Amino acid sequence: MVIELMKSHASVRNYKEKQLTREEVEELIGAAQYAATSHFVQAYSVVWVTDPEKRRKLGELSKNPKQMEGAGAVFLMCADYNRLKHAVEMQGESIVYDQAENLLVAVTDVGLLAQNLALAAESKGYGICYIGGVRNNMEAISELVGLPEGVFPVYGLTVGVPNESNGVKPRLPVEAILHENDYDEKKYETILPEYDKNIQEYYGSRGSNQKTASWSQQMANFLNKPHRPDIKEVLAKKGYSFK
Amino acid sequence: MVIELMKSHASVRNYKEKQLTREEVEELIGAAQYAATSHFVQAYSVVWVTDPEKRRKLGELSKNPKQMEGAGAVFLMCADYNRLKHAVEMQGESIVYDQAENLLVAVTDVGLLAQNLALAAESKGYGICYIGGVRNNMEAISELVGLPEGVFPVYGLTVGVPNESNGVKPRLPVEAILHENDYDEKKYETILPEYDKNIQEYYGSRGSNQKTASWSQQMANFLNKPHRPDIKEVLAKKGYSFK
Missing domain, CATH: 3.40.109.10 (NADH Oxidase)
Structure with missing residues (x-):
């Protein structure tokens, strides 16, 4: 619950x-x-x-x-x-x-x-x-x-x-957040591009407030x-x- | 719930x-x-x-x-x-x-x-x-x-x-945390001594890990x-x- x-x-x-x-x-x-x-x-x-x-x-x-x-x-x-x-x-x-x-x-x-x-x-x-x-x-x-x-x-x-x-926005997959015993930054190479696709699909599908930028594009525009x-x-x- | x-x-x-x-x-x-x-x-x-x-x-x-x-x-x-x-x-x-x-x-x-x-x-x-x-x-x-x-x-x-x-430790009373429109620090003069008494009663009543210091005493010993x-x-x- x-x-x-x-x-x-x-x-x-x-x-x-x-x-x-x-x-x-x-x-x-x-x-x-x-x-x-x-x-x-x-x-x-x-x-x-x-x-x-x-x-x-x-x-x-x-x-x-x-x-x-x-x-x-x-x-x-x-x-x-x-x-x-x-x-x-x-x-x-x-x-x-x-x-x-x-x-x-x-x-x-x-x-x-x-x-x-x-x-x-x-x-x-x-x-x-x-x-x-x-x-x-x-x-x-x-x-x-x-x-x-x-x-x-x-x-x-x-x-x-x-x-x-x-709507509820899809978060990073658990595997991106969770590291067991040793922090593994190599995995981001594959996880982040996949997540970018998911986020773009989500933004494209919602009725209002549509965005076209992927997560990494949003982050780059914001954190530069x-x-x-x-x-x-x-x-x-x-x-x-x-x- | x-x-x-x-x-x-x-x-x-x-x-x-x-x-x-x-x-x-x-x-x-x-x-x-x-x-x-x-x-x-x-x-x-x-x-x-x-x-x-x-x-x-x-x-x-x-x-x-x-x-x-x-x-x-x-x-x-x-x-x-x-x-x-x-x-x-x-x-x-x-x-x-x-x-x-x-x-x-x-x-x-x-x-x-x-x-x-x-x-x-x-x-x-x-x-x-x-x-x-x-x-x-x-x-x-x-x-x-x-x-x-x-x-x-x-x-x-x-x-x-x-x-x-x-046991569950008694927190500060809500009135100590909650301020409406203007922060009021005067109220601590009365609220804190009352809370000190409550905390001492609580510590005195619990079965294990008894302490005698009031909240403000604990804070003073820790934050000085x-x-x-x-x-x-x-x-x-x-x-x-x-x-």
Whole structure:
């Protein structure tokens, strides 16, 4: 049942008007929190953006206006060492979180929480979409919702009753992901061209949003240049100086 | 059902001997891959360590010998831009992944995959445990399983039939995690001392592995110093120079 639910996932970007209630939101987050967390640090916070004007601005800043305004709930999924700073200072100590390790921990903690939250919502019939676009303007978004030192939005998550949904996109075959005992990069020579064909067939067959580029063409067009070069500096201002 | 499954999560560190079959492993990973992935990059790989000598060494290097040797399956959950490098070069382009953005993307992609994998396994009655300890020796572990440029282990994941299990630890209350429209750090003044009491009661009541420290005491003892200061350098050698 859980496995079937996972395999039916497709991002939903177009929602019906129904807004999630506070009770629903608390149920979803209360379940998501039971994901594992490194050394029990729980280094995350969720900002639920309900104010219409803030949602409008957030949509602009993350370059997802239609989705941010139309969703049943909009969450900013945040890495958070601020709460830990309070806890550590309560004990008369000073916190250290400027290491690469701390960034890996916080981003991982947020990821496990977010995927539980997404799946919990999907198990209730909602659709979801992660919004990496919040990283286009992390600093302005931080100001918009008052994120203090130690807190930054890793991505947004929209949730709502699906109005329309894309098909489920074929993933890389398991053999591309799974390596036994030794990492084998030679196999990509044969696997990737086959996957390219499958993806092109899929894109050609779907009714809307047809694309003609293969997976490797999409990746080449996207990854041949740097993206969001300001992030290092924004993170450093938040205390994640990556030492 | 999914929400109840999430809320029953507790790390399992002691497993019965039964090993997962290849069919089971492929089913779990094949489901986990349907998690969302940033721009469809699928920037992850899983190394399944089955060789007894490699498992022994991995246990030593990650400071989890008993668990790594005793589990029903041992996975290294890896960030991976190596496969993408192959895809991009197939198209005659050069890949750029040395930005902070790329590290956030890869660690997030691994997190969503890993939490789906963990939950898929738990839905089949297995127990799981994340092993952050692999970051104690990322370079030696990379050599052990031949991880090339672009690939590093973010954490391990053990899976198996539970032999014994701790109780489910009480998380921070939802109100500590959830902020509406504006991040509110003032509330921690009252929430954290209450949570400290709850955690101490929980630790006092459980049968084994009793602890007396409150949550904020544990955090203070743990976070008053830097951890794993070599990680930045290891990541840079892998191509993640965090520009």
